[in-house]
Amino acid sequence: MDLLRSLPLGLYLEQPITWMHKLDPRTKLAWLMSFLAAPFLATVEWRIGLVVALMGLTMSAKIPLRVWRQQMGWLTLLCVYVGVLIAIAPDGLNVNPQPRFPENELVFSQQPAQMAPLPAEKPWYSRLLGGGSNEAKAAPKLPQPTDYHYVVAKFGVFTITQRSLNLALRFATLLFTLLYSTTLYLLTTAPEEITAGLEDLLEPLRRFKIPVTEIALTLTLSLRFIPLVLEEFQNLVRSIRTRAIDWKKLGLKRTIKVWVLVAERLLENLLLRAEQIASAMKVRGFTSPDRHRVEWHELQLRHWDWVSLGVLALLWIARLAWGTETS
Template identity: 55%
Template sequence: MDLLRSLPIGLYLEHPVTWLHRLDPRVKLVWLLSFLITPVISNVNWRIVLALGAIAITLTARIPFRALRQQAGWLLIVCTIAFIVTCFVNDGLAISSQPRWPDSALAIAPATNYQYILLQVGRFHVTRHSLDLAINLSSILFVLIYSSSLYLLTTAPEEITAGLEDLMQPLRRLKIPVTEIALTLTLSLRFIPLVLEEIQNLFRSVTTRAINWKKLGLRQSFNLWLIVAERLLENLLMRAEQIAIAMEVRGFTSPDRHRVQWHQLRLGISDGVALGILVLFWWVRLVWGWAA
């Protein structure tokens, strides 16, 4: 069991370095926000285009399949389950409202092939409304999670915090501590692997002792895991204290006095092309992507 490499989402891919890695983190962050915002009040066609666009970006960047296998696999399973469940959900979700069934004259009219019920399996049926709702739900779920994981996969934690700090500079006029927020976020992202390492070490220490859980019983098992959790908390507090001491030894008193530049932000030609495509992206969304 290796928690540092088996997480289904949030891992950073250091190698190979793709064109997505080389983009400025601010540009990638604006693109991510566009993928998260544009599905709101959009039609189903736009959401499907977003899902296909995210897959196309992954293919053109030539991201190894091993890096996407876990997170894409779980995401596809969740989206498939959401799609199937929503398809067979009752029309109106058990809410008292105006019936959605077509007029009886329309239903028996020989001049039209309109069918509101698309599939019926016993007491369950798939209607046009439930199918549209299922496509909307599964597509927006895929876009939101996949685009976020793709951003984390191709952007280092230091780049994320540097980009956020630069984009939040206007908030300084409102007396908001932008540098402190960026530093806290950086330390938090760097502390996550330490937490996973401590959990992994404690889990291995428990498994190597070959404890017979059946003989312990429920109460003693609970006491044992309580001791493990207490030990985990002690180790994490000790790690946090070590980080604080290391910062004090290096003379770190405040972010304004001890400035740490995590990443150099520079816009290149590829960033300009990405921003140009982003303008076209938003133009298409405003013209064509609205919900009916």
């Protein structure tokens, strides 16, 4: 099991360099925020369009199949599973809530102790003698004016209605958009570019004495620390596999004890790595974020950045004009 290859969450794709790599990080951050905000209060068609747009961006960037196949494959499987689960679940419209207390307790307390007797039921042969001629007959089934049906499909005890299907599509597309747009952004943007772009965008906050540089440095170290966490966890899992432990003979209590020891060891290794990184930075003179700063990337909006921002503006115009859900 190689977590660094099978689960590349938050990792940067260095090769090949696609057209998305060449965009300014601030431009890609604007697109990311748009993908995160556009699904809210949007129609189902618009949310499906966002999913198709993300897939189109991945295909057009020519990202290798080995990189995004497992990410998009597992995420698509998760979204389909959640969507099917919500679709077959009861939609809640048939539930009639009953009040816990009567509406008027005073009237309820003044009711007589004995209830009025029920009217006597007519004998079964009264219908044969014409006694039921005055009863109301069942209304005939009239043809529907449209082809609308609230119940979309029914499979045994499972029923898919218009409400449950709409809710399933909304949640599944929202989950895919939120997770995959973030993964695609981290896949095509280096951690130094992300922090440089955020620091440039947060520059006006310096007037309010907010430590923008410290925040950017902390974010850079956090993004660089993600592969170390995966590597340490991977090494611990491999060390357990090499010992060929028979989990059936251990029992539940001993199994939990083993995994608690593994979690403690993982925490100790991560704290040791963090201490080593801090010592290395301190020896090299990085005692504060403002000293010995290294500019990794030069932020400059180029031609394609302005084109992408223009497309983003048109996207938001279309979203506000046709994609907003009307109540």
